Amino acid sequence: MKLLVCVKQVPDMESRFKPDSRGVWFSETDLAWRMNEYDEYAVEEAVKLREQLGESCELTVLSIGPDRVGEVIKKALAMGADRAVHVQDLDAAGKDPWQIASIIAGYAKEQSYDIIFTGMQSQDRGSAQVGVLVAELLGFTCATTLVGFAFADGVITAKRELEGGLKGVAKLQIPAVVTCQLGLNIPRYPTLPNIMKAKRKEIAAIPVTELLKEEPLAATTSFHPPAKKGGGVVLEGDVGELVEKVIAILKDKTAVLR
Amino acid sequence: MEVTREIYWNIGHGVVLSMYLLSFAAVAVLLWGFWKRLPLYRIGRPLTRTDRYEERVRRLIDDVIGQEKVARVRDGGLPHNLFFWGFMVLFVGTLLVMLQADFFTPLMGVNLLSGEFYKAFSLILDLAGLVVLVMLAALFIRRYFIKPEGLDTKDEDFIIHTLLFSIIVTGFLIEGARMAATEIIQNPALANFSPIGKLVAQLFMGFDEPSIRSSHKVFWWIHFALVLGFFCAIPYTKLRHIVTTSANSFFAPLEPKGSIDTINMEDETAEQFGAAKITDLTWKDIFDADACTTCKRCQDRCPAYATEKPLSPMKLIKQIGEIAETTPEAGLCETVTEEVLWSCTTCRACQDICPANNEHVNKILEMRRNLTLMEGSFPGDEVRTAISNIEVNANPFGLAFAGRAEWAAGLDVAVMAENSDVDILYFVGCYASFDRRNRQIAESFIKICNAAGIKVGILGKEEKCCGEPARKLGNEYLYQTMAQENIELIKGYNVKKIVTTCPHCFNTLARDYRDLGLEMPVEHYTTYLERLLKNGSLSLEAKPFQLTYHDSCYLGRYMDIIAAPRYLLAKSGGRISEMEQSGYDSFCCGAGGGRILAEEKIGTKISEKRVAMALETGAPTLVSNCPFCLTMFEDGIKTGGGEGRIVVRDLAEIVAERLENATFTQSRR
Numbered sequence: 015m016k017l018l019v020c021v022k023q024v025p026d027m028e029s030r031f032k033p034d035s036r037g038v039w040f041s042e043t044d045l046a047w048r049m050n051e052y053d054e055y056a057v058e059e060a061v062k063l064r065e066q067l068g069e070s071c072e073l074t075v076l077s078i079g080p081d082r083v084g085e086v087i088k089k090a091l092a093m094g095a096d097r098a099v100h101v102q103d104l105d106a107a108g109k110d111p112w113q114i115a116s117i118i119a120g121y122a123k124e125q126s127y128d129i130i131f132t133g134m135q136s137q138d139r140g141s142a143q144v145g146v147l148v149a150e151l152l153g154f155t156c157a158t159t160l161v162g163f164a165f166a167d168g169v170i171t172a173k174r175e176l177e178g179g180l181k182g183v184a185k186l187q188i189p190a191v192v193t194c195q196l197g198l199n200i201p202r203y204p205t206l207p208n209i210m211k212a213k214r215k216e217i218a219a220i221p222v223t224e225l226l227k228e229e230p231l232a233a234t235t236s237f238h239p240p241a242k243k244g245g246g247v248v249l250e251g252d253v254g255e256l257v258e259k260v261i262a263i264l265k266d267k268t269a270v271l272r
Numbered sequence: 273m274e275v276t277r278e279i280y281w282n283i284g285h286g287v288v289l290s291m292y293l294l295s296f297a298a299v300a301v302l303l304w305g306f307w308k309r310l311p312l313y314r315i316g317r318p319l320t321r322t323d324r325y326e327e328r329v330r331r332l333i334d335d336v337i338g339q340e341k342v343a344r345v346r347d348g349g350l351p352h353n354l355f356f357w358g359f360m361v362l363f364v365g366t367l368l369v370m371l372q373a374d375f376f377t378p379l380m381g382v383n384l385l386s387g388e389f390y391k392a393f394s395l396i397l398d399l400a401g402l403v404v405l406v407m408l409a410a411l412f413i414r415r416y417f418i419k420p421e422g423l424d425t426k427d428e429d430f431i432i433h434t435l436l437f438s439i440i441v442t443g444f445l446i447e448g449a450r451m452a453a454t455e456i457i458q459n460p461a462l463a464n465f466s467p468i469g470k471l472v473a474q475l476f477m478g479f480d481e482p483s484i485r486s487s488h489k490v491f492w493w494i495h496f497a498l499v500l501g502f503f504c505a506i507p508y509t510k511l512r513h514i515v516t517t518s519a520n521s522f523f524a525p526l527e528p529k530g531s532i533d534t535i536n537m538e539d540e541t542a543e544q545f546g547a548a549k550i551t552d553l554t555w556k557d558i559f560d561a562d563a564c565t566t567c568k569r570c571q572d573r574c575p576a577y578a579t580e581k582p583l584s585p586m587k588l589i590k591q592i593g594e595i596a597e598t599t600p601e602a603g604l605c606e607t608v609t610e611e612v613l614w615s616c617t618t619c620r621a622c623q624d625i626c627p628a629n630n631e632h633v634n635k636i637l638e639m640r641r642n643l644t645l646m647e648g649s650f651p652g653d654e655v656r657t658a659i660s661n662i663e664v665n666a667n668p669f670g671l672a673f674a675g676r677a678e679w680a681a682g683l684d685v686a687v688m689a690e691n692s693d694v695d696i697l698y699f700v701g702c703y704a705s706f707d708r709r710n711r712q713i714a715e716s717f718i719k720i721c722n723a724a725g726i727k728v729g730i731l732g733k734e735e736k737c738c739g740e741p742a743r744k745l746g747n748e749y750l751y752q753t754m755a756q757e758n759i760e761l762i763k764g765y766n767v768k769k770i771v772t773t774c775p776h777c778f779n780t781l782a783r784d785y786r787d788l789g790l791e792m793p794v795e796h797y798t799t800y801l802e803r804l805l806k807n808g809s810l811s812l813e814a815k816p817f818q819l820t821y822h823d824s825c826y827l828g829r830y831m832d833i834i835a836a837p838r839y840l841l842a843k844s845g846g847r848i849s850e851m852e853q854s855g856y857d858s859f860c861c862g863a864g865g866g867r868i869l870a871e872e873k874i875g876t877k878i879s880e881k882r883v884a885m886a887l888e889t890g891a892p893t894l895v896s897n898c899p900f901c902l903t904m905f906e907d908g909i910k911t912g913g914g915e916g917r918i919v920v921r922d923l924a925e926i927v928a929e930r931l932e933n934a935t936f937t938q939s940r941r
Contacts, residue, residue, distance in 0.1 A: 026664045028672045044674035044733065048664045203648030203656065206545050206749050 015071040016125060019060040019095065020118055020132040020144070021053040023079055023086045027137055033237045039107050040138075040237060049086040052133025055194040058201040059163050060131040061094035066165070072096050074125075078117055078222065079106040091212035092204035098215065103222035110230040111139075115147030120225035122152060127189060129170070134159045134193040145193035155186045159195040275462050276386035279373040281450055282488050288374060291496065298503040305507025306515065309562070312596055316555035321523040328522045335521035341627040345569055348414065349627075355407035361400035362443075365393065394465040398447075402468050405440050408433065422568045428509050435502060442495035448472025449488035453481050513565045517628040520563040523556055524629035530620070530779055530830045532637060534787035535748045546641025546746060549604055550596045557635050561593020563628040570622030570632060573853075575860040575882075576615040580875030583615035585622035585632040592635065605639050605647075611874065613639050614651035618744050618865035619825040624856055636865075640746030651745070651870045658869040659742060662750060666736035667702040668869050677732035679704070679711040683718045687732040692765040694729035696721070696800075699781060701774035702737050703899035709906055710899040713773050716928035717797055723931040724810040734761055740776040743784070745866035752788065755780070759790045770794045773924060775826035775898045776864075782831075796827060797924060798897055802836040805843055812930040814845030820891040821848050822882065822905070823858035824898035837897050837923055844930050849889035859885060861908075863900035879908030887918055894920045 025031070025045040034041040049057075057075065064073040075090035077083045078101040087098045101117055103109070109117075122130065130149075135142035142158070149156030161181065162173025170186040175195050186192075204212070249259050265271050280287065322328070334340050337360075339353040372385050385393060412433055415425055447469035455463040456473050463470045476484045505511050525531065535545060547553045570585035571577050577584050588608065595607055605613060613636055622632040643649040650656045661670035677687060679700075686694050698721075704714035721728045736754045743751035758781075762770070772778040775796060782794035804810040821841060827833045834855045841848060853859040862878030872878065883905055886894040894909075896902055905920040 026670070026672070028665060028670050030672050030674050044672070046665045046673055048660075200653075203644075203650070203659075205648050206645035207543060209749065210540055210542075 015067050015129070016127045017060050017064060017071060017073040018122060018125070018127045018130045019053070019056050019073065019075050019090065020130065020148070021057060021075060021077050021086050021090055022050040022133070022136050023047050023077065023083045024050045024136055024138040031239075038234045038237055047082060047085065049089055050133050050136050050138075052135060052137070052194055052196070053086075054133075054201040055196065055198045056131040056133050056192075057090045057093050057095065058199045059160075059192075059194055060129075061202070062199070063129070063163075063165055064094060064096070074099060074127075076101065076118065076121065078103050078114060080104050084217070087217060088209075088212050089204065091215045091217075092209040093202055094208065096215065098217040100217050100219050101222050101225060102219055103226075106222075109226075110232045110234070111141045111143035111147060112231040113226060113228050115144045115151060116228040117222060117225045118144070118148050119151035120227070121220065122148070129165070129188055130154065130191045132191070132193055134195045142193075145191050149191035152189070152191070155188075155190040156192070157184045157186055157190070158193045160192050161195050161197040163192065163194075163198065274383075274387045275459065276383055276390050277450075277454070279369055279377075279385075281454065282485050283492055294496075294500055295503075298500040301504040302506050305504075306512075309507065313555040313559050315551055315596060315600055316553050316558045317551070319554040319556050321525070321556060324526055327526055328524075331524065332518065332521045335627075335629070336518045341625075341629070344625060344627075347420070348411075348567065351407040351410040351414070354403050355411065358400040358404035358407065361396060362404065362440075365397040365400070368393070391462070391465045394462075394469075395467075398466045398468045401440055401444060405437070405444075408437055408440070412437075420568075422571050424566055424568070432505070432509060432511060435498060435505065439495065439498045439502060442491050442498060444468055444472045445475075445491040446488060446495055448474075449476050449484050449491060452476035452479075453484045453488070510565065512562060513628070516559065516563040517565060520560070520629040523559070525631065528783050530633075530783060530826075532634060532743070532784065534752075534784070535641075537749065537752055544642075545645040545748070546643070547604055547635075547638040548642045548646060549602070550592070550600045552604070552642070553592065553635065553638060556631070557592060557638075558596045560589050560628070560630040560635075561596070564589045564593075564630055565628060566590065567627060569625045569627070570630075573621040573625055573857070573859075575617055575619055575621070575862060575878045576875075578859075579862075579872075579878050579881055581611075581615040582609065582874065583612045588612065588635070589630055589632060605643055608639060610643060610649065610651075613643065614870070615874065616865050617825075617860045617862055617867050617878070619860035620829045621825070621857070621860065624829050637744065637746060640744075641748060642746070644746035645749060651866075652873070655745065655866070655870050659745070659747060659750065662737050662739075662742055662754065666754065667706055668737065668741065669702065669706050671706050673736075674733045676700075676705045676735055677730060679706075679714050680718070680730060680732075683715060684722050684728075685718050686727065686729040688729045688765045688767075689732065689734060692729060692767075694727040695768065696726060696728055697762065697765070697767045697770045698728050698730050699738070699770050699772045699777050699794075700730055700735060701772060701777040701899060703903065704773055705735070707899070707903065710902060710922075713899060713902070713922045713924050716922070716924040717771075717773050719928045720801060720810065720924065720931060724804045726804075726809070729765075729767075731758075731761060738774075738777045738780040740780045740784075741866040741869055743780070743866075744864065745869075755785055755788050759785055759788055762790065762792075767792055771797055771800050773797050773899065773922075775824045775831070776900060779826045779830055796831070796833060796897075798827065798833055798836045798840060801927060802839050805840070811932045812843050812927065813932045814843060815930055816845040816847065817893060818891045819846050819848060819893040819895050820851055820886050820889040821846075821854065822851070822861070822886065822894060822896045822901055823855055824896060824901050825858065825860050825864055827897055828858050829856055837895075840923060840927055841895065844926050846895070846926065849891045851885045851889055853885060861896070861898075861901040861904035863898075863904045868900045868903065877908060877911065879904040880912030883908040883912045883914045883918070887914055892918055894918055895923050895926060896920060897923045 026048050029045045031040045060073050064071050073095045074097050075087055075095040076099040077087050084100065087100055091098055099121060132145045145158060146156055157172040157174055159175045160172050161175045164171040168188055170190055172184045172186060172192055174182045174184060176182050249256050339356055342349045342352055376382050376384055415429060447466060451463055451466060451469045452473040506514060544552060566586060568586050574583060574585050591608060595602060616636045618633050620633055658668040661668050665671060665673045700714055703710040718728060736758050739751035739754035770781055770792060772781060778794065778796040781790065823834060859882050860878060861882055862872065894905060896905060902920055902922050909915055909918060909920060
């Protein structure tokens with residue numbers, strides 16, 4: 015069995031986002047980076063399957079981006095991936111989901127993977143398209159938003175989260191792509207021996223130009239904070255006074271007391 | 273004729289050979305008992321605890337002859353020490369008799385035990401015997417009638433009590449019988465120098481001399497047999513503490529308090545981090561179990577134990593010994609249980625009070641290292657999140673690292689990256705940087721420094737968590753990552769001195785960072801401000817107020833800073849109503865050992881317990897010196913029913929409100 019898990023490095027969502035000079039994405043100044051949360055679930059599930067299948071199985075982690083993505087690759091290796099592919103791209107953030115999926119598929123088609131794991135979406139762009147596009151490009155079966163995963167006898171049993179709290183169960187033949195959702199698992203904390211071992215694992219570097227042949231299908235035209243629609247008001251003081259103030263505001267600014 | 277007494281009176285010198293042979297046999301049994309124990313200690317890792325010989329011997333003398341550590345607690349400690357010194361006098365006295373009888377007299381023909389010296393000798397030994405007897409009685413009453421809470425009494429205790437009691441009583445009976453047949457009749461004036469003996473002699477008066485002599489002989493042999501029994505019992509009963517506890521005074525660490533082994537992260541051959549099995553602990557960790565006298569002083573002071581958590585430092589120490597003896601292959605953390613290990617606040621109250629010099633805290637940390645570094649375990653999901661936050665944003669809150677210096681906006685403080693020409697580098701720490709309540713500490717400290725004309729620099733968004741909570745949770749890797757980045761950064765600027773407002777940052781930078789190459793002086797603001805006040809750079813307008821003061825563990829017990837904060841308070845006009853547990857005996861707020869990041873799920877809240885102690889003083893203000901304490905007490909006051917009765921302030925806030933002629937200049941950034 016050959017497994018692939020695709021991970022993205024994203025800014026921490028607590029960061030102070032500012033538009034970049036082109037105004038189409040965020041500036042990278044003062045950002046803290048981490049592994050995309052949903053991709054962490056994907057890595058954990060892939061590692062669990064890798065452990066289930068034992069030595070006959072190999073798990074590769076793939077990430078696209080500049081040198082800094084080496085951090086998330088190392089984390090995935092420390093969590094239990096066997097080897098890594100770093101697709102070197104200084105402008106990964108400027109590429110649309112179609113191009114990203116094409117890069118992954120471009121690499122994966124030579125490798126005959128059985129299962130590809132990834133997050134259901136990224137925390138920064140949030141298109142939720144890359145996983146399904148990879149499946150489409152490779153001709154794999156696909157299930158998205160997994161909250162449960164089991165593999166036996168060549169069949170994946172995938173529990174999917176649907177709208178309104180409903181769950182659905184799908185059975186997939188391999189090769190398949192699955193995208194992972196919060197609730198699937200609790201990603202392990204890498205142990206120190208595994209962090210050390212990860213330092214010695216192979217990371218293959220591939221320039222993005224070798225894999226990307228596609229033009230973008232969607233262009234990002236603007237990145238900006240939501241327009242201000244009047245600020246919030248914080249009232250402080252004695253409860254009695256606060257009540258008066260709230261009633262005054264409700265009368266003044268809303269229709270509820272009229 | 274000079275007064276003296278006949279040694280071996282009624283027994284005869286014929287007994288000497290058999291007496292010595294039996295004594296040597298008893299000592300051999302004693303040595304054999306300890307010898308057999310050595311392989312047990314040897315299953316632990318090696319550790320050098322025989323260097324700096326002179327310092328160790330000096331401490332051994334203070335601890336053993338001086339009984340200084342035992343004396344710290346009057347209950348139990350006072351009778352123990354009087355008993356001990358009395359017993360020592362008897363022991364030395366008996367040795368002297370032996371030397372006199374078998375060496376001085378036959379070899380040199382001199383008699384030390386004569387004249388005025390003999391009178392003093394008789395009196396002192398008699399009184400020592402009385403003291404020992406009375407103290408034994410006191411300890412007996414304490415153990416069997418008062419029954420202090422948590423004191424574990426076994427059959428062995430009764431046997432030892434009986435043994436010691438019988439040794440003293442038979443000793444007096446021998447003396448009484450001898451005196452009844454000799455001194456009382458021949459030299460009544462001399463008998464007055466053995467008041468107890470004289471009293472006991474009354475029991476024998478009226479009997480004829482042969483009866484007295486035969487009963488003397490019987491008592492002599494019983495006494496001798498009991499003493500032999502005492503020696504033989506040492507390695508096999510709690511009496512072993514005479515040897516092991518004393519030895520621990522020699523073996524105790526000489527490093528600064530709170531020192532933790534800095535793991536070598538470059539060592540790629542290392543396969544085990546922390547203690548997974550007993551063999552990952554050191555021989556000293558196993559030996560500590562034998563040195564433990566189960567005096568339960570640690571347990572009495574443990575904040576976790578006091579709030580119904582499963583940790584008792586005493587039981588942990590004993591359990592480690594049991595594991596070494598019975599199940600050395602077992603998983604240490606599983607046997608001890610994670611709940612026990614995560615309950616510790618590393619407050620060091622146990623270790624500080626331990627008369628046996630046992631090292632409780634680092635054992636727990638070694639096991640936590642195994643849990644964290646080898647098993648990826650956490651005390652709770654909230655801690656997992658906080659640790660991940662430190663990894664990403666270098667603070668446990670997960671707030672954007674870029675906002676770290678926002679508190680300083682509008683204050684006269686330089687950011688090192690822009691201007692490093694400053695008098696001190698203020699290492700702010702995560703809480704004073706990000707937590708709204710705690711930012712007031714940072715602001716106060718800057719105002720104080722401004723008033724004293726001190727130029728202050730901060731690292732701003734470049735500063736990272738010092739790594740302390742991570743380290744105390746066992747995550748040495750994350751600690752060293754943070755530490756190395758901070759150290760590299762600080763070394764890049766021309767820093768003369770670092771001052772912290774957080775005792776945790778202070779301990780970490782001042783002591784732990786030394787192992788990683790930070791060498792410049794580091795101070796906590798309490799001692800720094802004390803000096804500014806004393807050299808006249810700073811003057812305060814005293815405004816009288818009533819307060820109670822909380823010694824944070826990491827300032828008081830770890831760093832011995834107990835007087836400086838009180839000096840600042842006195843200069844501020846504060847009148848302190850001390851809590852019963854203060855200074856070295858202070859009771860933790862509950863936040864140490866990384867617990868600040870964890871929910872307190874078991875038992876009652878430590879912070880509430882401490883707030884209740886503060887409330888008992890009746891003072892309307894509780895002053896602390898630590899952002900963690902402040903956070904815990906703000907919480908403890910709210911949930912523990914203290915609202916409206918007490919407020920918690922940091923010492924820096926108190927001082928800042930009393931600055932004389934303070935002019936707050938606007939930011940020069």
